[in-house]
Amino acid sequence: MASPFPSISPAAATPRLNSLCAALLAGGLCANAWAQVAAEKSATPAATSATSAPATTATSPGAAEPNTALPQVTVRGSNAQAALSVGGFGDTPVAKLPLQASVITSDQLADRGLHSLAGLASMDASVGDSYNSEGYVSYLKIRGYDLDNRFNYRRDGLPINAETALPLANKSSLEVLKGTSGIQAGTSAPGGLVNLVVKRPTVELTSVTLGVSERGTVEGALDWSRRFADSYGNNNAFGLRVNLAAAHLDPEVRSAKGDRWLMAVAGDWRLTSATTIEAEVELSRQSQPSQAAFSLLGTTLPDAHSIDPRTNLNNQSWSQPVVFEGRTASLRVQHQLNADWKLQAHGAIQRLVNDDRLAYPFGCTGADGTYWASSYCPDGTFDQYDFRSDNEHRNSTALDLSAQGRVMLAGMRHDVTTGVLFSRFYSRLQGQAYNYAGTGDITGSLPTVADPSLTGSNTDRDEHNTELYLRDAIQLSPRWQGWLGVRHTRLNRGSFQVNVAPGEEARTHYRQSVTTPWLGLSYAMDPELMAYASWGEGVESDVVPNRTDYANQGQSLPAMRSHQWEVGLKAGHRSVDWSVNYFDISKPTTRDVEVGTAGQLLRRLDGTQDHRGLEAQADFKWQDGGLQASAMKLHARRNGSSDTSLNGLKPVNVPETTAKLLGRQRVWIPGLELQAGVIYEGRRMVLPDNSLSIPSWTRLDLGARYEQAIGRQTLVWRVGVDNVTDRRAWRESPYQYQHVYLYPLAPRTWRASVEWVL
Template sequence: MATSSTLHSFPLHRLATALVAGGLALHASAQSTPPSPAAADSPSSTPATSPALPSVVVKGSADAPVMVGGFGDTPIAKLPLQASVVSAERLTDRGLISLAGLSVIDASVGDSYNSAGYVSYLKIRGYDLDNRFNFRRDGLPINAETALPLSNKSSLEIMKGTSGIQAGTSAPGGLVNLVVKRPTVELTSLTLGVSERGTVETAMDWSRRFSDGHGNDKAFGLRVNVAAAKLRPELRDADGNRWMMAVAGDWRVTRDTLVEAEVEVSRQSQPSQPGFSLLGDRLPNAKDIDPRINLNNQSWSQPVVFEGRTASLRIQHQLNADWKLQAHGAIQRLVTDDRLAYPFGCTAGDGTYYPSTYCPDGTFDQYDFRSDNEHRNSDALDLSAQGKLTLAGMQHQVSTGVLFSRYKSRLQGQAYNWAGTGNIWGTLPTVADPTLGSTNTNRTERSTEFYLRDAVQLSAQWQGWLGVRHTRLDRDSKLVNVQPGNENAPTSYRQSFTTPWLGLSYAINPDLLAYASWGQGIESAVVPNLPVYVNAGQPLQAIRSRQWEIGLKSGSRTVDWSVNYFDISKPATSDEDVGNNRLRARLDGEQNHRGVEAQADLKWTGGGLMASAMKLHARRERASDASINGLKPTNVPETTIKLQARQSVGVPGLDLMAGVVYEGKRMVLPDNSLSIPSWTRLDLGARYEQNVGRQLLIWRVGVDNVTDRRAWRESPYQYGHVYLYPLANRTWRASVEWVL
């Protein structure tokens, strides 16, 4: 392995043994009645000397505050925007272990080139999220160009809509925020799971509070999460491993001051999965393709390795009953070895070259791609104040602050070399060529963002919502491993812009809210620093997206529901042919997404149903090439429905679960001449809680894609090439969680 990182492979059988032994040893130090998993992140009783600062709370969707919304502890049901919170328990019940799993839970979230063993790519409301700018961790920006572990996350938050209120630069569609598990009630949980062809996973979650020796017996908190897995998925030639260790602590210094710190270290090593493609101009029948085949099955194929270290420190101080100050900083250090036996296009026997597809006979050109020792460092510091004040006889809930962030990527040359001819059956060997003959790009990006948010109580029923963010950017990039004579000048530019956001809500009754909102977001685009572009490395005009939205939402003890209509538009980019095999990148027309979303969480004694649906009208408009106006973007379904039901049965402690995912057809080619059909997937599961003395066993079993449906799950179109990813075959999983 060519990485210089200090995180190396760890003996998994030793770690699994250590998890159990360590969990028992920690548990022996303090016996207590086990909490239910749903209460594991609820606040414990607060002694008289503890601070009046809230812990992280995971509740039902309507009552849950959503950090990524930007308005403090305001519940989702009271915000003039759409958001959802997915708890760790819900992820575990569905057997979801990566961010890509959100695409089976929320109809507004979809796949955007999700490959096994690789980075999770998502879209919200049809727009691809930018993994550099659209992801948060406890509210601070992080880089998601890696495999982000979820074992130490209490929930995932999804904000839908133009995100300029929360992000200086980001793709339109929304944000995803990962909420870290913090010290809570006394808890010891050990989990062992098996799935697929022999994947074995084990995890420990341990939390305690300790005395400071001065009468406050809960002044210090500590939470430890450890997880490891030996991966043997149904996808062939993709065996690997992963592990994660995380520690979070807090110190209730005084009644008014809370200090929180945490650190996370992780590593994943697993071969990834390249996509299938069209065969010439023909869409292959998904029923004829074995979804277990991995085209990255060459003898020289190497795993993709993701290593990550993240740490944060947060200090909160309650000035008085109305005002709180907060300083929150984080660092993230990522190292990646990105490798793939990469199929791309094909050269037929008669010399015909297919740049966007594979050959009609099922063969393709295969390349040896390697980009080792990629370093991506991110730093962020947020200084803020939140509080209440009265102006002109109206109550204001104000949040203001400044966010400093820095991102730096340092890469070396990469290999992208022809290795031979492969085929879709994975039966043709090719020859490795790891020569580092291709360029890469180093980046340094700095931003300073000043923000102000205000929720104004206009009357007993009317409330106004205001937000503004001013961003200053300073970005530099430079090609590395450039061959003599092909040098490009380094790119350096600065931009400043302001993104406003407005909302108005009306409480029809205590449980029913009507709202309207409008906002803007910014993407800062730079022309690729490649010789083919006549304006290589030059920044384009800031891409300003706009959204307006109206909706109704309700939250009660028996049902949470919402329905809304949104309209998001952004300038589109295109490459203009200027002759002599040269291109000019430019802004050209718009891409508009408008649609209707509906969500419902019905709760009844012994069960419930969570349902979401989206009908999306996405089109290209006002392009200089009139032939593409009115066309649909690739890989975006028009209709999506996702259902999750849960019902207890006659056996005490036993719940049966079912999940349904329906996705409509997706366009494969930009000219809309081909599409993949719609598909429906059924998942089933069961959960059984068994009390053994004062301890609790939670048994889980599930089967995904019960009917073993064969279909093309998604159709990404990238770098002028068509990719097709099959729906995974029927997959079993089972686990037991022991709560001591």
């Protein structure tokens, strides 16, 4: 590959690279050391790629650069030294922040054969499933709390809506922030945030991937990047990166064939040595029937061994695919004002169109007239509905204006970030169908009759937010560092029903202002070991439905402030990176209470859902191998409710114990790496009264990766088998709309791919 800074010879740079790599091998990417050498020589800011390839550095106009090639170096390690953009403290590595987070690279996703956000549940013990079905939106929980797909997701740090299938083919990494996110997000659920980092132009790269898996899934992808000269002879002034991907989907779950594609282009222009302009656009589409869930049979938990996990209850002749279409674009301008301060303007738009459809099993009307709302009938039959909500439009716009720099105050260094974020979201839906179609059963053998009549209402939403924020990392002494942040959010939200009679739109509107602080303190025991403590708040905001059965209809509830404190240790060196921490999060909950003689409901804050847990992560590294391990022990309970029968109960669908391991070892054949993964999840409560639970389960995955050099090109062969033992178990048990959903563990699944890197 061509060197982005040929004015520095490899021989002259070698001593500096040796010392840099010694530090970076503990967890960073050694290839980035070349970018650091270039940045030091030019004394100008270097724009670095989020991938493992070397970054490039612009030179002044008119300075010609010869095209000198460098030998390719591949280093695979942890991401402890990677910067965490969603953390909010600039380029501070994960290992130096007083919080817990993980960074999953595109290479790690490829090794595990993951193509959706639901795959994060197999990578980190703190991340779990929260209603994940084939062909549908990914739903996650972090530290036992369900993430809100409207508020807990970011794309290059800007808020996006995740009520869609978000493509990963053009993402360089996924960042998972754990815990309350009051200084990173205006409103969000307290579990954490997920940030998708877009691939940006890098040095010369061409990668073509072909893969097959499952019953007949076939997919292909192209990742192409180049840098170009400007009229002044600067070889790296312009960058372009193109990602194309397409797949025919034929998963192990039956009646779920579909397709997806992605087209994405990212470019940058190094206008001057101090100013960079970045732009990108992404178009995607996925069409696939989704997977309907199983449920209880009356009051009985069905034996997972008696259920074929390939059965899809959404298998009616009239079933239609769920279609997700997305268009996203962003523009970012960065300007280095001086050696200490950088200004940034970053804006993005997201346009989503969904067709949400399902042959929907829900509840059961028995032969004797008994209605089972939370389950199917004891004989395995259920009521099936024709659900259709087509042409759903969800539009998001965001603009972030920020300044980041360094100042000296009272003899202490302050690394400050401050700015304002303007965001708008609105959804425009139409009437929906939710009509009785007949009786189905858990074998999927009973036909029902479609009824697509748009007889149901829907809800449109509008939201305007303004968020002011300030974050400061204070160097109190050579070992002590203080951290503080504050975010002030002004909300303006409204909603109204559609497909209802005139005058019955059930409109709501409210304004609310909230301020969320965060404090941290860290102590460097030595250069490789840090202790920290932090405290912070997050906030959620809600409004009572504007329906006549609520006595306080349409009223906004008080801001629901979650609180978290956390203490931990972090360490990182050449043989192991590890961290261990204890967290305590308290989140307010709401409850509907009957009032008066007419049976009206009053929605109000009522008690808390408290999660306390111990997390541990480690990345062991040895010659030609390593082991990544994470575990979480969680104590989650409901407390403080006016209904004392609820206090002390566990939340549904939250395992108390999780552990995830991934080992890798290069063996006798040069370039061959064997991989093995183990996932353990403890039992989960099925019913809110804790009278029923699904048992724990363990899954074993095996894989291999072989890198084959052919001249200056490389072939990367990957094979894998997930759930090698074909373990049968209930993977998760979501509880929504007073109904139990059961999703089985996916059966034994194989995959194979080849990546050709030119």
